[in-house]
């Protein structure tokens with residue numbers, strides 16, 4: 001490892017994760033020639049193509065070229081980030097084609113590094129998307145749902161030290177209203193983040209329901225917490241790619257997830273593009 005790479009090692013407790021985010025943002029500025037990005041988008045399972053309608057990709061950067069970012073670990077995710085011109089507004093979106101999941105074992109700092117980098121790159125808003133299991137039978141695979149709140153069952157926080165961040169209204173009521181203006185049929189739900197990488201048992205899904213959950217997944221909550229700490233306004237959108245275990249008689253498969261994403265790509269793409277255009 002070079003000295004610079006060592007200094008950017010998020011797994012080293014003596015590394016300042018915010019300094020790595022600043023270094024990553026500096027690379028993004030240099031590669032894009034853009035002093036600031038405005039909105040960040042994290043594209044989860046099923047959302048890969050949805051980013052395309054947001055605008056024209058001006059620059060693509062491999063994650064491996066940016067301090068603190070790793071390779072994509074999930075099939076169907078791309079290991080790069082893009083700088084996208086938002087229509088003709090002169091504003092830029094920083095679009096992440098992949099995320100680091102908590103179950104990869106690289107630590108919470110790696111999970112939220114993209115969020116911190118977005119804030120360091122100038123973003124004031126982040127749209128966090130994911131593919132997830134649905135607890136309400138009326139949500140057929142391919143249904144996008146706004147996240148109204150979350151329950152973090154990872155037993156971890158991205159925040160270090162005695163830093164008591166308020167999470168009231170974490171998922172911006174203003175941005176949810178914008179999304180519902182764009183698509184009045186959008187439902188809202190509480191997202192429950194499990195550690196994964198296994199899907200839940202039917203008993204765990206019943207527990208999530210009893211706790212007040214509507215959606216089950218393996219991402220988003222930790223990222224949203226870090227986003228709030230960094231002062232970003234957060235919009236969370238889940239794509240229900242499958243009924244959660246025990247909700248439907250069918251077993252869960254990653255292929256089903258990818259297919260539901262394909263089928264919903266157009267609706268999700270238009271939703272993202274319209275919302276980002278109005279942020």
Ligand code: 8IG
Nearest residue numbers: 131132133216217218241257
């Ligand atoms: I896509 O049913 C997707 N991700 N935990 N449960 C959990 N994560 C998911 C699911 C699901 N579907």
